[in-house]
Amino acid sequence: MKLTRRDLLTLGGGVTTGLLFTPVPWKLLDDTSIWTQNWPWIPQPARGPVEVKNSFCALCPNGCGMRVRLAAGWPVGVSGMPHHPVNQGALCPLGFGAHQLNWHPRRLRQVRHHGRASSWTEALGAFRKACAAGPVAIIDGYPGRAASSLFQSFSRRHGSYGVTLCAEERALGPYETWSGVPATALGYDLENTATIVSFGAPLLDGWSAPGRFTRLWSERSAGVTNPQLRLIQVEASQSRTAACAWRWVSIAPGSEAALAAGLARALHEEHRASENVPMPPTTLAEAATRSGLSEDAIRELARTMVARGPVLAIAAAPEPAVAALNIVLGAVGARGGIVRRRQHAESYASADSVKGPFRAVLIDSSVPGEFALRTDAEVFRFAAWEDPAVHADWWLPAPGFLEEPSDIPAAPASSIETYALAVALASPPPEVRSAAQFLAQVNPSLASVEKVIHERCQQLFAARTGHLHREQSTAVANLKSAEALEKEFRSGAVWMGDPPRTGGVRCQLREWPAQQAMDAPHAATWTGGWIPAVLPPLATKLYQESSLREPPARSEI
Amino acid sequence: MKTRYGMVIDVDRCTGCGACMVACAAENNVPPGSPRVTPRTGITPMLVHKVSNGADGEGRREAFLPVTCMQCEHETPCVSVCPQQAVQLDPATGIVMQMPQRCLGCRYCMTACPYHARYFNWWDPAWPQGMEKSLNPGVAVRMRGVVEKCNLCHARLHAAQEKAAAAGKREINPHDYVPACVEACPTRAITFGNLADEKDPASQAARSPEAFRLLARLGTEPKVYYRSTRPWVRALAEPDTGRKEVQHG
Numbered sequence: 001m002k003l004t005r006r007d008l009l010t011l012g013g014g015v016t017t018g019l020l021f022t023p024v025p026w027k028l029l030d031d032t033s034i035w036t037q038n039w040p041w042i043p044q045p046a047r048g049p050v051e052v053k054n055s056f057c058a059l060c061p062n063g064c065g066m067r068v069r070l071a072a073g074w075p076v077g078v079s080g081m082p083h084h085p086v087n088q089g090a091l092c093p094l095g096f097g098a099h100q101l102n103w104h105p106r107r108l109r110q111v112r113h114h115g116r117a118s119s120w121t122e123a124l125g126a127f128r129k130a131c132a133a134g135p136v137a138i139i140d141g142y143p144g145r146a147a148s149s150l151f152q153s154f155s156r157r158h159g160s161y162g163v164t165l166c167a168e169e170r171a172l173g174p175y176e177t178w179s180g181v182p183a184t185a186l187g188y189d190l191e192n193t194a195t196i197v198s199f200g201a202p203l204l205d206g207w208s209a210p211g212r213f214t215r216l217w218s219e220r221s222a223g224v225t226n227p228q229l230r231l232i233q234v235e236a237s238q239s240r241t242a243a244c245a246w247r248w249v250s251i252a253p254g255s256e257a258a259l260a261a262g263l264a265r266a267l268h269e270e271h272r273a274s275e276n277v278p279m280p281p282t283t284l285a286e287a288a289t290r291s292g293l294s295e296d297a298i299r300e301l302a303r304t305m306v307a308r309g310p311v312l313a314i315a316a317a318p319e320p321a322v323a324a325l326n327i328v329l330g331a332v333g334a335r336g337g338i339v340r341r342r343q344h345a346e347s348y349a350s351a352d353s354v355k356g357p358f359r360a361v362l363i364d365s366s367v368p369g370e371f372a373l374r375t376d377a378e379v380f381r382f383a384a385w386e387d388p389a390v391h392a393d394w395w396l397p398a399p400g401f402l403e404e405p406s407d408i409p410a411a412p413a414s415s416i417e418t419y420a421l422a423v424a425l426a427s428p429p430p431e432v433r434s435a436a437q438f439l440a441q442v443n444p445s446l447a448s449v450e451k452v453i454h455e456r457c458q459q460l461f462a463a464r465t466g467h468l469h470r471e472q473s474t475a476v477a478n479l480k481s482a483e484a485l486e487k488e489f490r491s492g493a494v495w496m497g498d499p500p501r502t503g504g505v506r507c508q509l510r511e512w513p514a515q516q517a518m519d520a521p522h523a524a525t526w527t528g529g530w531i532p533a534v535l536p537p538l539a540t541k542l543y544q545e546s547s548l549r550e551p552p553a554r555s556e557i
Numbered sequence: 558m559k560t561r562y563g564m565v566i567d568v569d570r571c572t573g574c575g576a577c578m579v580a581c582a583a584e585n586n587v588p589p590g591s592p593r594v595t596p597r598t599g600i601t602p603m604l605v606h607k608v609s610n611g612a613d614g615e616g617r618r619e620a621f622l623p624v625t626c627m628q629c630e631h632e633t634p635c636v637s638v639c640p641q642q643a644v645q646l647d648p649a650t651g652i653v654m655q656m657p658q659r660c661l662g663c664r665y666c667m668t669a670c671p672y673h674a675r676y677f678n679w680w681d682p683a684w685p686q687g688m689e690k691s692l693n694p695g696v697a698v699r700m701r702g703v704v705e706k707c708n709l710c711h712a713r714l715h716a717a718q719e720k721a722a723a724a725g726k727r728e729i730n731p732h733d734y735v736p737a738c739v740e741a742c743p744t745r746a747i748t749f750g751n752l753a754d755e756k757d758p759a760s761q762a763a764r765s766p767e768a769f770r771l772l773a774r775l776g777t778e779p780k781v782y783y784r785s786t787r788p789w790v791r792a793l794a795e796p797d798t799g800r801k802e803v804q805h806g
Binding site (some may be wrong): 046 | 565567569570572573574575577578579582583584586587589590594599600604607614617619620621652661662665672681682683684685686688689691692694695696697698700701702703711737740741744745746755761765766776785786787794
C-alpha cells in the first residue's frame with residue numbers, strides 16, 4: 001500500500017481531532033498555566049517566629065499607637081492600639097501600609113552632596129566648618145520630643161531653632177497671640193462639646209489623630225436626625241466632612257471670615273454673645289453678600305449654633321475671625337471649647353520666622369517635604385526618603401518607619417496631655433543616622449536621646465500625676481520607681497495627664513480682627529497638612545485602583 | 558451552634574477614608590498596583606464606592622459604600638459556574654472560599670458575580686526589592702492568572718481555631734477572629750459576627766429595619782448587610798428603584 005500525502009493529512013487531522021476528545025490538551029494547558037504562574041521569582045513571605053509588639057507611629061505628630069506584628073523580626077502588619085486614649089485603635093489608611101515604607105524605591109541609603117554620592121565624614125566636616133564660621137539654624141517638624149530638646153540645646157550655642165507646626169496647631173495661633181499661651185499647649189475639648197461649627201476643617205478626613213474625632217462622631221452623631229453631637233460644616237464644596245456632617249452650609253469660597261463676623265454680629269444683636277467682645281464692623285448685609293447666604297440664613301445659623309451648648313468653632317487655618325467668634329461664643333477656656341492642656345509649655349519660633357544670615361540650616365527628617373526655606377545658607381536635610389522636588393545641598397539618610405526610638409508627645413490640638421515611647425522594631429540600613437546622632441558627633445557634650453527620655457521618665461514619676469494606660473489603667477502614683485515607669489513605656493503604655501482645667505486661657509480682644517485670606521485648605525491625604533514625600537506602595541488602592549481619592553500632587557507612591 | 562459569618566456595614570458611619578482597603582491589602586498580601594493599573598484592573602477585595610443621591614447644589618448628598626464579596630448563601634453564583642471547583646461554600650462557616658491553586662483563570666466567576674467583587678491577577682505579584690520581608694506569613698501570595706476575592710480573612714480564622722484547639726476548646730473566641738477591614742475601620746462602621754446566632758451583635762444589626770442587602774431580589778442570600786437611615790441610600794440596593802447616579806470606585 002502506498003502512503004500518499006492525502007493519507008498523512010487525514011491521519012494528522014484525525015489525531016488532532018481525536019486528541020481534543022482526550023484530557024491531554026486540557027491537562028497540558030492547565031499545567032502550562034500553572035508552570036508559568038509559579039516562577040521562582042514570585043515573592044514568598046518570610047518565615048519565622050511571629051510576635052506582636054506595641055509601638056507608636058512617628059511619621060506625623062499625631063503619634064498614633066500601633067500594634068505591630070513581626071515575623072522573623074520584620075514588621076509584617078500594623079493595626080491600631082485599642083487602649084490608646086486618643087486614637088483608640090484607629091489609624092489613618094496610610095498607617096496600615098507604613099511597614100512597607102522602609103523598602104520604598106526612593107529610600108535614601110547614602111549621603112548625597114549635590115546629587116553625588118558622599119560620606120558622613122564629608123558631611124560632618126562641612127557642618128563643623130559652617131558652625132565654626134557663623135550661626136546655624138535647626139528646623140524641627142515635631143517639637144516636644146527628646147530629640148527636639150537636643151536641637152534646642154545645640155541651637156542655644158550655635159544659632160537658632162525653629163519649628164514647622166501642623167495645620168491644627170497653626171489654626172490655634174490667634175489664641176496664642178491674644179492670650180500668651182503657646183499654641184502647642186492649647187487643644188480643642190471635643191469630647192465635651194455638643195455643637196461644632198467647622199469652617200472648612202477636614203474633621204473627618206485627616207484632621208488631628210485619626211480616631212479622635214471620627215470615633216466621637218461615629219458614636220454621637222452618625223446617622224441620627226437629632227444627634228448628641230451636632231457637626232455643622234461650613235464649606236464651599238461638599239467635602240467628605242461636609243457629606244457626613246449633620247448640616248452642611250455651602251458658602252462662597254474664601255468667605256469664612258466674613259461669615260464668622262456675620263454670625264458674631266447676629267449673636268450680638270440677639271444678646272447671645274457671652275462675653276464683652278467688640279462688635280464686628282461687618283454688617284449682616286455685607287456678610288450675606290460675601291458668603292452667599294441670606295441675612296435670615298445667617299441669623300438662623302447663629303441660633304442653631306447656640307441652641308445646644310457647649311459650642312465650638314474650628315477653622316482649617318489660622319483665622320482670627322473664627323477665633324474671635326469662639327470668644328463671642330464663650331468657648332475659650334471653657335469646658336467643650338479651647339482649653340489649656342499643659343501649664344508649662346514653650347512658645348516656639350516658626351521656621352519661617354527664623355532669620356539669618358546663617359552659614360548652614362539643618363532640617364530634621366520630621367519636617368514635611370513641602371517646607372522650603374529661602375536661604376543662601378548650606379542646607380543639610382535629613383530624610384528617610386529622597387524628594388527630588390526639594391532643594392538641599394546635603395541629603396542625609398535618616399531612620400525610617402520604626403527604625404529609631406523616640407518619645408511621643410501629645411497629639412496636636414489634643415485636649416489631653418499624653419506621653420509615650422516608640423520603640424524601634426525594624427533594623428535601619430547601615431548608612432542611616434538621625435539628626436540627633438549627627439549633632440552629638442559635632443558637639444560631644446550633647447546628651448543622647450535615650451538619656452533625655454530617661455530624665456523625662458524620672459520627672460513624670462516625681463510629679464506623680466496622671467495615669468498609665470494599657471489594657472488596664474494605673475495611676476502613676478501607684479508605681480514603685482521611675483525605672484518601672486520607663487519599663488511600662490517601653491512595652492507600649494501611654495501616660496495620660498489629668499483632665500484640663502477650665503479658665504486656663506483668657507483672650508484679650510480690643511477690636512474685631514481684620515479680615516485676612518485663609519490659607520488654602522490642605523489636600524485631603526489623611527495626613528492633614530503633613531504631605532509625605534512618599535506614600536506606602538499600597539496607597540495605589542486608594543489613588544489608582546479606585547476613584548475614591550485624587551492622588552496628592554507631590555507625593556510618590 | 559451553627560455558624561454563618563457575615564457583616565453589617567453601617568453606611569451612615571462610613572467616611573470613605575479607605576483604611577479598610579489598605580488594611581485588607583496588607584493583611585492578604587495583595588500587591589500594590591502596577592504603574593498601568595486602573596480601577597478596572599486593580600485588585601481591591603474591599604472597594605469603597607462613592608455614591609450620591611443624584612441632586613446638584615446644596616441638595617446633593619453623598620455617601621460611601623464599601624463593597625466586598627457578599628458571601629452569597631443560596632445558589633452562590635461563583636460556585637455554580639466554576640469548572641475547577643476552585644470556589645466552595647464552606648458548610649461549617651458559610652464563607653465562600655476561593656482556592657487559587659485550583660483556579661484555571663477562566664473568569665466565569667467574575668462574569669457570574671452580580672457584585673463585581675472578584676478580581677483577576679493580570680500581572681505577576683511584585684513588590685519593590687526587599688519589600689517581600691513585609692509580607693504576612695499567614696497568607697500565600699497569589700500567582701498571575703488566577704481570580705481572587707475576599708475570604709473574610711480566612712487566615713485569621715485558622716489562627717483563632719488553632720488557638721482554641723491549643724486550649725482544648727472546639728469553639729473559637731469571637732474576639733480572636735476579626736477580619737482586617739473590621740479591625741481597621743476608624744468609625745467602627747462594620748459589625749462582624751455569626752449571623753446564625755441571634756444574640757450576636759451582627760445578627761441583631763442585620764435584623765434592624767434599616768438593614769438592607771444589595772440586589773436582594775436575586776435570591777442569593779448575601780451575608781453582607783448594609784444599614785442606613787437615609788432612604789436614598791437604601792434605594793441603592795436595587796438599581797432600578799431610585800438610584801440616579803453612582804460613581805464606581
